[in-house]
Amino acid sequence: MPAFPRLAAYHALIAHARQTHLLSSAAAVLSWDQETGMPRGGGEHRSQQLSLLATLVHERTTDPRIADWIASCEADSELVASQEHSASLHGFRRDYDRATKLPAALVAELAQHESRAQQVWADARAASDFTRFRPVLERMVELQQARADCLRSASISRWDALAELSEPGMNAAELRSMFATLRPRLVTLRHNLDLEGRRPDDSFVKLEFDEGSQEQCVRAVVAAMGFDFERGRLDRSAHPFCTGSFGDVRLTTRFARDNVLDALGSTMHEGGHGLYEQGLDAAHMGTPLGEAVSLGIHESQSRLWENHVGRSRAFWQWARPVLRQHLGVSVDPFDSDSLFLASNVVQPSLIRVEADELTYDLHVMVRFELEQLLLEGDLAVRDLPTAWNQRYLEYLGVVVPDDRRGCLQDVHWSCGLFGYFPTYTLGNLYAAQFAAAARRSLPDLDSQMARGAFSALREWLRANVHVHGRRFQPEELCRRATGAPLSPEPFLSYLEAKLRAVYGCG
Numbered sequence: 001m002p003a004f005p006r007l008a009a010y011h012a013l014i015a016h017a018r019q020t021h022l023l024s025s026a027a028a029v030l031s032w033d034q035e036t037g038m039p040r041g042g043g044e045h046r047s048q049q050l051s052l053l054a055t056l057v058h059e060r061t062t063d064p065r066i067a068d069w070i071a072s073c074e075a076d077s078e079l080v081a082s083q084e085h086s087a088s089l090h091g092f093r094r095d096y097d098r099a100t101k102l103p104a105a106l107v108a109e110l111a112q113h114e115s116r117a118q119q120v121w122a123d124a125r126a127a128s129d130f131t132r133f134r135p136v137l138e139r140m141v142e143l144q145q146a147r148a149d150c151l152r153s154a155s156i157s158r159w160d161a162l163a164e165l166s167e168p169g170m171n172a173a174e175l176r177s178m179f180a181t182l183r184p185r186l187v188t189l190r191h192n193l194d195l196e197g198r199r200p201d202d203s204f205v206k207l208e209f210d211e212g213s214q215e216q217c218v219r220a221v222v223a224a225m226g227f228d229f230e231r232g233r234l235d236r237s238a239h240p241f242c243t244g245s246f247g248d249v250r251l252t253t254r255f256a257r258d259n260v261l262d263a264l265g266s267t268m269h270e271g272g273h274g275l276y277e278q279g280l281d282a283a284h285m286g287t288p289l290g291e292a293v294s295l296g297i298h299e300s301q302s303r304l305w306e307n308h309v310g311r312s313r314a315f316w317q318w319a320r321p322v323l324r325q326h327l328g329v330s331v332d333p334f335d336s337d338s339l340f341l342a343s344n345v346v347q348p349s350l351i352r353v354e355a356d357e358l359t360y361d362l363h364v365m366v367r368f369e370l371e372q373l374l375l376e377g378d379l380a381v382r383d384l385p386t387a388w389n390q391r392y393l394e395y396l397g398v399v400v401p402d403d404r405r406g407c408l409q410d411v412h413w414s415c416g417l418f419g420y421f422p423t424y425t426l427g428n429l430y431a432a433q434f435a436a437a438a439r440r441s442l443p444d445l446d447s448q449m450a451r452g453a454f455s456a457l458r459e460w461l462r463a464n465v466h467v468h469g470r471r472f473q474p475e476e477l478c479r480r481a482t483g484a485p486l487s488p489e490p491f492l493s494y495l496e497a498k499l500r501a502v503y504g505c506g
């Protein structure tokens with residue numbers, strides 16, 4: 001018997017949520033399969049499968065009994081007084097209110113269109129032909145506008161309504177002010193490196209290694225990070241990603257013969273996401289306390305491992321012999337310091353996922369600005385390539401030669417992920433703040449990393465971030481873990497100090 005009569009409602013809520021999680025996690029495996037192994041001919045069938053599962057999940061998440069269960073729980077003062085129950089209830093309330101604002105027909109059409117649009121996007125990208133993608137993107141923008149209009153009140157913008165889904169508590173005005181701090185400091189830093197610094201030798205980057213050896217190498221690195229291959233796997237896909245949680249976390253990565261650092265960075269990045277999912281508290285599976293709190297916090301975990309670990313001098317002291325073991329004698333001319341320097345070269349480029357730490361957030365700004373214009377109807381989809389190319393010239397000083405390396409490069413808009421891109425920049429800022437806090441707790445972190453000992457860092461992240469699930473809002477989680485609210489300052493100080501050292505600026 002439950003301790004309080006109304007705990008019966010709480011238990012009903014949990015049991016219902018767990019079953020919904022089983023359904024949605026089945027959809028996630030099908031989505032993973034679509035990107036990794038599904039034959040082309042399976043596309044139409046798969047979009048119908050995913051649409052049906054999305055409809056079933058939506059039916060369950062809008063079940064009117066949920067409202068009754070939540071109301072019973074909220075009326076129970078003892079239950080609400082428990083921090084754990086209260087945080088969980090807050091999550092259930094938020095999810096239910098959000099789900100019931102969306103009509104079932106829109107949810108089904110979105111799921112079907114997202115699955116179809118991904119196929120069309122992949123073909124259009126391969127052919128570098130935006131006109132093929134244009135009609136499905138036009139429909140996608142209409143569907144996202146409809147979705148935002150269902151979710152928002154009159155006082156908030158469409159973009160803010162969608163952003164709230166990825167990053168609770170964040171809005172375009174705050175992001176604009178964050179970018180207004182970041183942009184001039186990043187531009188000045190780049191200018192100073194050009195003026196006073198020496199560009200490091202990055203000839204290592206151009207060496208060719210077969211994909212099988214690269215794969216052995218990145219597997220060794222994510223295993224050392226503590227990614228549990230008994231509860232996860234690593235496969236290949238066009239665009240690296242991570243899906244799943246707890247006992248079945250799926251990472252993907254990609255290899256190019258002439259870019260081993262890209263494979264290493266991408267795999268460490270997805271490995272960081274994977275550690276978060278493996279580090280959630282399994283006792284809360286399927287409920288708000290067993291879910292990642294936001295995409296910005298999720299991205300902080302990936303960027304921390306990719307950049308604060310994978311692009312650090314200490315990491316390369318350990319990783320250089322690992323590379324030598326798997327990649328062979330071509331590594332011999334490069335010592336650990338030269339690999340550290342090569343991994344930190346700043347080079348404005350066309351592709352976001354390959355960007356260095358300095359220019360990365362400028363790529364995000366381009367998408368953030370264009371997406372707001374698209375959603376508000378101030379930019380027609382047909383004009384997207386031109387608007388994209390103009391901004392790349394202005395912000396990054398690069399000429400976009402074709403759509404494949406321009407507005408077709410990211411999968412997000414075809415997947416229906418609008419209001420999402422700035423979480424990448426938030427991830428960079430949170431990562432720097434978490435890394436600085438972890439260093440204060442672990443003063444010998446560099447000597448640990450230099451011998452491949454990553455467990456203290458991983459456990460710090462687990463205890464301060466992973467295990468909490470959605471117990472705290474992102475802002476509170478950040479304050480608890482680091483002692484301060486989110487600020488661009490730790491990121492800018494870290495980057496300025498590291499890159500000035502890499503470029504040998506006084």
Ligand code: ZN
Binds near residue numbers: 269273299302
């Ligand atoms: Zn990521």
